Amino acid sequence: MESISIYMSGTRTLDTITRQLELAEDEILVKMTQASICDADLRAWSGMHMPSDLPSFAHIGHEGGGEVVEIGKKVREFKVGDKVMAFGPLNTFSHYFKGPVQNFIKVPDGLDMEIACLGEPICVGMFGVFHSGVQLGDIALVAGLNFQGMIAVQGLKKRGAHKVIAVDYSDAHLALAKKIGADFVLNTNTQDVREEIKELTKGKGVDTTLHSCGYWNPRTEDYFNMCIDITRDEGVLSSLPDMMSPINVGLHRLHHHAIDIRFNALMHHSPEFLRIWVPLLMRPVVQGDIDIKALITDSYPLSQVNEAMKKFSEDEDQVKILLKP
Template identity: 75%
Template sequence: MESVCVTLSGTRKFETMSRELRIEDDEILVKTTQASICDADLRAWLGMHMPNDLPSFSFIGHEGGGEVVAIGKKVREFKVGDKVMAFGPLNTFSNYFKGTVDQCFKVPDGLDVEVACLGEPTCVGIYGVFHSGVQLGDVVLVAGLNFQGLIAVQGLKKRGANKVIAVDYSDAHLELAKKCGADVILNSRSHAVYEEIAELTKGRGVDVSLHSCGYWNPLTEDYFNMCIEVTRDEGIVTSLPDIMSPIKANLHRLHHHAMEIRFNALMHHGAEFLKRWVPRLMRPVVQGDIDIKSLITASYSMSEVDEAMKKFNEDEDQVKILLKP
């Protein structure tokens, strides 16, 4: 099958090319319904340092999904016509992509396709909620209101947090967080965040802080240390995004105040782990417990990928941008 795909050929430079996709015995061929831009895609497009243990971003796109149009001889998990979600570096910025049976998951019955194609980043966010350690009655900070951060606001509240404090630098993100259930919203550009959290918690600090500001974001270090500084003794700091360049962190406070640090890293576990977790993580979305639709802030055709990436880079109010063939 000939696929028209987007490649990242240099800093801020996309090219469109045709290539022949031939599936191996354990692979499926998928006609793309939708892809979306990840923060890691933006980092690669900007030409920032990429760790050498990551797959190449040349054939870009790891979020998305579509319909199975062909299967390899050994494939038993899927059939032609199945709707699937991509979980891996499969070049979803294309009109067709292929992947192994471990890199794709069936779309849950009845789930809206636009939401289903956001399965991978959605599961990352919901796993952060499951792994956060939040208990009934806790006061929680979410620092960074990207796609996963806004999922966390919803999920932590439903998980039993008594108060969710949401911090970001975008008023649009903060308003979304309020609609998602945040009890307190603080703009880090205009609020004395440390002092206000101290007042809100009577000097005790939050029970759990969730850091969701990484990849390309210049506030990664500031927000990571914010989480450490405002969390109580023996509290939990949990971090969702990949931090791809070194930062300076106050590890002494983590140690001296007996705090726990958690890195979620859903997508960096093995295939069997994902097989167990992905259906469980999608269940709250299917049941309507987590709203994904409201986190979609723009949509472009695949041929407008340059404009889409520029929009994501230049407009700090964007959350999740879709690409459709």
């Protein structure tokens, strides 16, 4: 099978190439319905440091999904015509892409494919919510309103938070967070967030904090330390995104004030772990409890992937940009 694919040949350089795809016996071939740009894609494209234990981003794209058009001779988990969600480095920025069965999960019955093709980043965000430690009646804070942060705003509220505070640097992000359920929004560019939180919580700090500012974002360190500072004694601080370069953080407060620190990393467990968790994480989305459509801020044809990446890089109001064949 010959496929038109996107290849990252250098910093800020995405080339359209023709790629030959030959199926191994445990692989499936998928016709791409939709892909999307991850913050990690943006970091790699920008030429920032990438940890050595990550797979190459040259054949770019790990978010997306589509329809199975061919299966390897040992494949029993899927059949031609199945709709699937991609989980892993599969070069989803491609008209066709392939991979082993362990990197795919069937789309839940009846789910809109535009949402289903966002299954991987949805599940990453939902996993953060499920493991946030939020309790009924908590005051919760989400620091960083990327795609997963926006999911957390909704999920923490649905999971029992009495109030959710959303913190970001983009007024557009904050307005969207307010629309989808945040009770308070604070802009780190124009407000003293620590003082505002102190006032809102009568000096106690928030019960549950979810940090969602990482990957390419230069505010990662500031936001992480802010989360440490404003989490109450014996509260929970969970961090969702990958922070791919070292940062300096105030560990003393975490220890001395008995703060429970959690790193929620759905995609770095075994395939068996994903098969258990993905259906559970997608269930609230299938049921309509979490609004995903509102988080899609732009869409481009795959042929304009360079323009799409440039847009995501330069426009800090973007949340999730889709790519279509």
